[in-house]
Amino acid sequence: MINTDPKHQHKYDVNGKQLCCTLEEKINSKTNNQTGCCSTHNEPENHSDDDGHEHSETNQSIFQMFLPAIISFTLLLIAIGFDNYFPQTWFTAWVRIGWYIVAYIPVGLPVIKEAFESIRKGEVFSEFLLMSIATIGAFAIGEYPEGVAVMLFYAVGEVFQTLAVQRAKSNIKALLDQRPDTATVMEGENAVSKKASEITIGEIIQLKPGEKLALDGKLLSDTASFNTAALTGESKPDTKQKDETVLAGMINLNTVVLVEVTTAYTDSKLSKILEMVQEATAKKAPTELFIRKFAKIYTPIVVFLAIVICVLPMLFVDNYVFSDWLYRALIFLVISCPCALVISIPLGYFGGIGAASKNGILVKGSNFLDIMASIQVVVMDKTGTLTKGVFKVQKVVAMDISEADLVKFTAALETKSTHPVGTAIIEYAKGTEKNITVTDVEEIAGHGLKGKVDGNEILAGNVKLMKKFNISYDVEIDNTPFTIIVIAINQKYSGYFLIADEIKEDAKEAIESLHKINVKTVMLSGDKQAVVDAVAKELNIDQAFGDLLPENKVEKVEALKNEHLHIAFVGDGVNDAPVVALADAGIAMGGLGSDATIETADIVIQNDQPYKIYTAINIGKKTKQIVYQNIGLAFAVKAIVLVLGAGGLATMWEAVFADVGVAMLAILNAIRIQRMKF
Incomplete structure (x- = not known):
């Protein structure tokens, strides 16, 4: 059983073994889903939610799922025909009762068993108890067809719910077949x-x-x-x-x-993706958690009100007939079942996660769909997020050293780095950097590299690195709209590399789409301000900040949060992980990118497309819209039929519609999101 108490959420691998909780420890400080690390043990295959519903994976065919309902429906039709064509005698009366009981068993017995199981677990007031009391009560007052019909329609509804849940899971579970x-x-x-x-x-x-x-x-x-x-x-x-x-x-x-x-x-990368997907169902949205808490309070109140409806009128009604008021109370119980809420709402969120997965977006919990729906500002890194991160050397300028020596010395030092700019310089060197001795390499975060190449001390990085070591350089290069790697050899300015990156094809469309839904865009980069301004101007980004160290990015995001704005941060590099963790929604751009950022992020965009940021927000908004529609539908219909039932104006058939009918409508509404194109 999946425990929705955040203190007891665990994650399991595809074989049912419990995994260590490092991922939640990294991200849950902001989601309040605190998790303790755990020892390895086996978890039962079938998981159920707190509402008592079990929608476990099953190998049954659709016919096998519907078989109990088919048997019950057939027996019910025969019993109704028996009522119409045979005279009522004491013998036929007993045959009639027995036949209806047999018709009731295929659909009613599983529900009664679930009611006992729930009571045994301490969950006394479950929907199973409501259905059991209502239908057994209907038998007690001689309303046999209605007693069977309520359970029959309930059973059919449960099958449709199971099929809907399985459909919602299919887009996600398909990933399990990829290995x-x-x-x-x-x-x-x-x-x-x-x-x-x-x-x-x-x-x-x-x-x-x-x-x-x-x-x-x-x-x-x-x-x-x-x-x-x-x-x-x-x-x-x-x-x-x-x-x-x-x-x-x-x-x-x-x-x-x-x-x-x-x-x-x-x-493997795919194993980590599968692990993230499986964890997603354990993280509930606030709406989901509220409905579950509400159902636990609501159900016992309903039982108490049903007793009041049955008993209290004897004190005020002159021609009080117990069976009539019991019937009204039973109708009240059937109407009051919270099925539509406790099934369709989680299903709506699960459908949202499935729709996101289908679009190459991994959402690590339904709570993050709610967060994405409320995002007001999207803050983005530049390199690898809005640009391709594939750099090419455009120009090399050497000072007091040959260009060939500048290239090979710099490339030799860059072999000790994994930065894409370094890769561009190595490619430009075309192997001339090989067989050169490189020692004492130090990577200075947000600045560049320092090391010894063939005994010479070399600094290679941005202009901040030159300023850090008090080395004067040609300040004119500050204004060029290219990425610049400045080189100093033995504390002397020795030249620079002009390196260009390419903006992703869909970056402009992504920014335009975000603006259309009134989401502000901000770009943060460690690159120099001139480069950042050029990209921001081309893409029409609202605000752009360059020359930032990792800690400066954190400061910018904190400043936005102090304005009480809901923020998503999108990044791909290792140094983006702290900002990803700080934002309301951390988005890792690049399922093939940095492991640290992917693990820290709440959402992973696997195909590196900036437009998927808009898609993720859109899916979050649609999911929340559908969930709220289901809540409104369920409460409105139930409130109307409850009043009619308490006043004796609604029969058990209206009660069935208010319960199973509304649940079915809510389910159909919830699975709409899986058919939508984003």
Whole structure:
């Protein structure tokens, strides 16, 4: 059973084993879903929500699910025909009662059993108890057809609820099929099939066209094209070159390729994504939690009011007939079942998570859908979020040193960095940096690198690095709208690299879409202000701040939060993790990017498209709209029929509509979100 008490939420892997709670510890300080670390143990396969509903995974066909209702419905029709065509005698009366009881058992017995189970667990006032009391009471006053019909329609409603939940889960659970159980491993000249979980780092996997990669690795073949839909939500081919990283879940499209395993099976990027998806259902939205608490208070009040409706009128009504008022009380109980609320609301949120997953967006809990619906400001990093992060050296200017030496010394130092700017310089050097001794490398966050190259002290970074070490440089370069890497050798300014990044194709459309829904846009970057201003002007971003260290980004976000604004921060780098954690909604741009940012984020956009920020907000708004529609529908219809039932103007059939009918309408409304195009 899933416990909605935040102190007792745990996460489980696909085999039902409890996992350590490091992810929640990182993000839950802002969601109040505090989690304690836990020991490994097995969790039962079937999980149920606090409302008592169990929608466990089942291998039953639709016919098998409906079979009890079909049997009950058939017997009910025969019994009604028996009532109409046979005279009433003491013998036929007993046959009639027995027949209705037999018709009741297939649909009524499971509910009565659930009522006892709930009582045994201490949950006395459940909807199962309400249905049991109402239908057994209907039998007690001779309303046999209505007693069976209530349970029959309730059972049909439960099947539809189960099917709806399964449909809502399908977009998410489909991810579980993306990891192959086996892979072909090369042992010398022989290709051997081996369990993926047993393959170790360093082994070579042979991947044929159409096969999925089971583990993360490094491509050994010269080139290969992959379908990355499992990781990005899109089937657009992604061409990889030799020594580039390839990830579990990618599908080889063309020729046979070889991949060297670099990550254990349980640590692959896809494994982490699956873990995040499975955790998502445990984090409830405030609306969901409120409805559950409300149902626990509401149900005993309803039982008490039903008793009052049945008993109290004997003190005020002259021609009081117990059976008439009991019937009204039973109608009241059936109407009062909170099914429409406790099923359709979680289903609405689950549908929202499923719709997001279908669009390549991983939402780590329904609470974050609510947060996205209320976002007022989207704060974005520049590199890798709005720009491609694929840098090219445009120009090299050398001072008192040859350009060739400046390039090879700088490239040698940059081999100790993973920054995309460094990669651009290394590519520009074309191998001239090899066989050069590099020692004492120090990475200065937000500034650049310091180290010794062939015995010379070299500084390579932005202008802040020069200022930090009091090295004068050509200040004219501050105004150029390019990323600049300034070089100093032995404390002397020695030149610079002009490096350009490219804006993502959908970045402008993303900003325009956010403005249309009145969301303010802010860009924060460690790059110099001139570069940041140029990008902000091209994209029409509301505010842009450059020359920021990681701690400065935190300060900017804190300043926005002090204005009582709901903020989403979008980033992709390791140094973005603190700001992602600080924002109301932290969004990791790039399912193939920094692990630290992905784990800290509340939402992961897997295909690197800025437009998906707008999509995530839109899904959050639609989900919340549907949830509120369901709440309004359920309360309005139930309130009307409750009043009519208490006044004797509604029969058990109206009660069935107010319960099962409204639940079905709410379910159909909830699953609409899965059909919407975003």
